[in-house]
Amino acid sequence: MALLVLVLALLVLLVLVLALLVLLLLVLALLVLLVLVLALLVLLVLAMALLMLLVLVLALLVLVLALLVLLVLVLALLLLLVLVLALLVLLVLAMALLVLLV
Numbered sequence: 001m002a003l004l005v006l007v008l009a010l011l012v013l014l015v016l017v018l019a020l021l022v023l024l025l026l027v028l029a030l031l032v033l034l035v036l037v038l039a040l041l042v043l044l045v046l047a048m049a050l051l052m053l054l055v056l057v058l059a060l061l062v063l064v065l066a067l068l069v070l071l072v073l074v075l076a077l078l079l080l081l082v083l084v085l086a087l088l089v090l091l092v093l094a095m096a097l098l099v100l101l102v
Contacts, residue, residue, distance in 0.1 A: 012090045019083040029073045036066040
């Protein structure tokens with residue numbers, strides 16, 4: 001029984017660490033998205049000033065990169081949701097074990 005409690009505690013710890021890593025990924029993705037949006041704005045201003053095709057192509061490339069980062073952001077949010085649900089399940093299991101022990 002004590003081994004089961006230890007395993008549950010380790011699982012909760014693992015899920016918490018994974019959730020923290022996913023949060024870090026979310027923050028990094030948001031920062032990259034911010035940089036990409038700023039780059040897009042700069043490129044659009046350049047495109048309006050110079051009316052060059054190359055700048056427009058670069059702006060489109062940055063837009064595609066921003067969309068990819070947004071996709072990563074959404075996937076990270078979903079992963080975080082799954083990890084939180086797993087944490088809740090593990091906590092319910094731990095409560096059940098405590099009830100059984102008492």
